[in-house]
Amino acid sequence: MPGTLAPLSDRRDRALVPVVDIRAAEKIFSNGMRGLAPIDLTVRRGEFLTLIGPSGCGKSTLLKLIAHLIQPSSGDLSWWGQDFSHVGEPERRIAFVFQDATLMPWSRVDANVRLPLDLAQVKMDEAVPRVAAALENVNLTKFARSFPRQLSGGMRMRVSIARALVTDPDLLLMDEPFGALDEFTRNKLDDDLLRLSSERGLTTIFVTHSLYEAVFLSTRVIVMAANPGRIFGEFIVDESEPRGDEFRTSDRFAQLSRGLSEMLNRASVAGSSAM
Amino acid sequence: MAQEKLTRTLAPVVVGILLLAVWQGGCRLGHVPVYLFPAPSDIAQSFVKQWPLLVRALWTTLAITLEAFVISVVLGTLIAFVFVQNKLIEQSLFPYAVLLQVTPVVAVAPLIIILVKNTNVSLTICATLVAIFPMISNTTIGLRSVDPGLSSFFKMSKASRFDTLVRLRIPSALPFFLAGLRISSGLALIGAVVAEFVAGTGGQSAGLAYQILQAGFQLDIPLMFAALLLIALSGVLLYMLMVALSRALLGQWHESSMTEEA
Numbered sequence: 001m002p003g004t005l006a007p008l009s010d011r012r013d014r015a016l017v018p019v020v021d022i023r024a025a026e027k028i029f030s031n032g033m034r035g036l037a038p039i040d041l042t043v044r045r046g047e048f049l050t051l052i053g054p055s056g057c058g059k060s061t062l063l064k065l066i067a068h069l070i071q072p073s074s075g076d077l078s079w080w081g082q083d084f085s086h087v088g089e090p091e092r093r094i095a096f097v098f099q100d101a102t103l104m105p106w107s108r109v110d111a112n113v114r115l116p117l118d119l120a121q122v123k124m125d126e127a128v129p130r131v132a133a134a135l136e137n138v139n140l141t142k143f144a145r146s147f148p149r150q151l152s153g154g155m156r157m158r159v160s161i162a163r164a165l166v167t168d169p170d171l172l173l174m175d176e177p178f179g180a181l182d183e184f185t186r187n188k189l190d191d192d193l194l195r196l197s198s199e200r201g202l203t204t205i206f207v208t209h210s211l212y213e214a215v216f217l218s219t220r221v222i223v224m225a226a227n228p229g230r231i232f233g234e235f236i237v238d239e240s241e242p243r244g245d246e247f248r249t250s251d252r253f254a255q256l257s258r259g260l261s262e263m264l265n266r267a268s269v270a271g272s273s274a275m
Numbered sequence: 276m277a278q279e280k281l282t283r284t285l286a287p288v289v290v291g292i293l294l295l296a297v298w299q300g301g302c303r304l305g306h307v308p309v310y311l312f313p314a315p316s317d318i319a320q321s322f323v324k325q326w327p328l329l330v331r332a333l334w335t336t337l338a339i340t341l342e343a344f345v346i347s348v349v350l351g352t353l354i355a356f357v358f359v360q361n362k363l364i365e366q367s368l369f370p371y372a373v374l375l376q377v378t379p380v381v382a383v384a385p386l387i388i389i390l391v392k393n394t395n396v397s398l399t400i401c402a403t404l405v406a407i408f409p410m411i412s413n414t415t416i417g418l419r420s421v422d423p424g425l426s427s428f429f430k431m432s433k434a435s436r437f438d439t440l441v442r443l444r445i446p447s448a449l450p451f452f453l454a455g456l457r458i459s460s461g462l463a464l465i466g467a468v469v470a471e472f473v474a475g476t477g478g479q480s481a482g483l484a485y486q487i488l489q490a491g492f493q494l495d496i497p498l499m500f501a502a503l504l505l506i507a508l509s510g511v512l513l514y515m516l517m518v519a520l521s522r523a524l525l526g527q528w529h530e531s532s533m534t535e536e537a
C-alpha cells in the first residue's frame with residue numbers, strides 16, 4: 001500500500017519514521033502565484049534542519065505547509081508517518097515560533113507561556129510548575145508577572161520560545177525568530193536553543209537569513225532558490241555537539257561558512273536567471 | 276510628577292473661576308437685564324428655586340439616554356458579532372447601518388414620534404438610532420483586528436471556537452469596543468436631547484430639552500441656562516465614567532489608556 005505505513009508497535013521503529021515527510025508538495029496561491037514548485041523533503045528525528053535562501057524563495061511557505069497552516073495545492077505531507085489529525089498527541093507535538101514574538105499584550109508573561117497548556121485543557125496545578133520551568137529555561141523567572149510591553153525585544157522572543165517549549169514539543173518550527181535582534185543577543189539565544197534542543201532530543205526546522213547562524217546551529221542546511229521556490233541543494237554540517245564559542249571562532253567554522261556561502265550565491269543566480 | 280498632575284487639575288478650575296468672575300462682574304457693571312443674559316448668580320438662584328422641576332427633567336432625560344445607550348451597546352455588539360461571522364452578511368447589511376447613521380435624527384424623529392404612541396419609547400428609539408452606529412462599527416473592526424500571528428498560533432494549537440472567541444477575539448476587540456462606548460454614550464445623550472426638542476415642540480416630553488423650550492417661551496432665561504448646564508454636566512459625567520471604565524479594563528496593557536511613565 002503506497003502512502004501508508006504500518007501502525008507503530010516498537011519504539012525503535014518510531015525513531016526510523018520520518019518526523020515530516022514531504023512528497024511533491026506544491027503551493028500555488030489563490031492569486032496564481034507559484035510559491036513553491038513541487039518539493040520533496042524528509043526530516044528525520046533529532047535533526048536540526050535550517051532553510052536558507054533569498055527573500056521570496058518560499059521558506060515561510062514551506063514552514064507553514066509543515067505547520068498545516070496552509071494546504072498544498074498538490075502533493076502530500078505526513079507527520080510521523082500519519083496525517084495531521086494525529087498531531088498534538090503525545091510524542092507528536094509541534095510548536096511554532098514566529099518571526100515576531102506574537103504575544104497576547106493583555107496577558108502577563110506567565111499567562112502567555114501557559115496559553116498552549118490552557119488551550120489543551122491542562123489543569124492549573126500541572127500547568128503552573130511547567131510554566132515556571134519553561135521561564136527558568138529562558139532566564140525570565142523574574143519577569144513572570146510583567147506585561148509583554150514592559151520587556152525588550154529579545155526578552156519577548158524568549159517568552160515566545162518558552163511558550164513553544166512548555167508543551168514539550170517533538171518538532172519545533174522557527175521562522176527567522178532572531179532576525180530583529182542584535183548579534184550578541186542572537187548568539188546567546190542560539191546557544192540556548194542548541195542546548196535546549198539537544199537536551200530534549202528535539203527535531204527543529206529553522207529559517208534564517210544568516211549563513212553563520214545556519215552553520216552554527218544545523219546538522220543539515222537546505223538551500224532554496226526563488227522563481228519558483230524550490231530546493232536548490234543541501235549542505236551537511238557534520239560537527240558534533242556541543243557547539244560553543246570555540247566552534248564559532250574555529251577555522252572549520254570559517255571553512256563551512258565559505259562553502260555554504262558559495263552554494264547560496266549559486267542559488268540566488270539560479271533564482272534570478274529563471275525570471 | 277505630582278506637581279504636574281496638580282497643575283493639570285487646578286488650571287481649568289482657576290480658568291473657570293476667573294471666567295465666572297468676569298461674567299458676573301460684566302453683567303452687574305453693565306446692568307445687563309436678566310431676560311437678555313443672566314449673571315451666574317441668577318442662574319444659581321434659578322437652580323435653587325426650580326430644583327424639583329430640574330431634577331425631574333434631568334432624570335427623564337438621563338433615563339432615555341441610559342436606555343438608548345444600553346440598547347445600543349447590547350444590540351450593536353450583537354450585530355457586530357453577526358457581521359464577523361460571515362462576510363456576505365456584513366456586506367449585505369452594512370450599507371443599511373450606514374444609512375441609519377447618515378440620516379439626521381431630527382428628520383426621522385417626527386415620524387417615529389407619530390408612529391410610536393408612547394413618548395418615552397419613541398424618544399429612546401430616536402436616541403438609539405443615533406448611538407448605535409459607533410458600537411456596530413467599532414466592535415466589528417475590533418473583532419476583526421486579531422493579530423494574524425496569534426490567530427495562526429491558536430489555529431496550530433487546535434483551539435476550540437469558544438477558546439478562540441474568549442481568549443483571542445474578545446480581548447483583541449476590547450480597546451475598540453471601549454472607544455465605541457465613549458463615542459456612543461455621548462451620542463445617546465445628544466440623540467435624547469434632539470428627540471426631546473422635536474417631541475417638545477409638539478407639547479409632549481418632560482426632559483431637560485423640553486424645559487429649555489418652555490423656559491424660552493416664558494423668557495425665563497436663567498432656567499434655560501440651568502437646564503443647559505445640567506445637560507452639559509451629564510455629558511461630561513458620562514464621558515468620565517466611560518474613561519474610568521476603559522482605565523479599569525485596559526489600564527495595564529493598552530497604550531491608549533496609558534500615562535507616559537507607565
Ligand SMILES: Nc1ncnc2c1ncn2[C@@H]1O[C@H](COP(=O)(O)OP(=O)(O)OP(=O)(O)O)[C@@H](O)[C@H]1O
Binds near residue numbers: 033054057229
Ligand atoms: N498568501 C499569499 N498569497 C500570494 N502569494 C504569496 C502568499 N504568501 C507568499 N506568497 C508568495 O510566495 C513567495 C514565497 O513567499 P515566502 O513568504 O514563503 O518567502 P520567504 O522565503 O519566506 O521570504 P522572506 O525571506 O522574505 O521571508 C513570494 O514570492 C510571495 O510573494
Ligand SMILES: [Mg+2]
Binds near residue numbers: 059060061175
Ligand atoms: Mg519568510
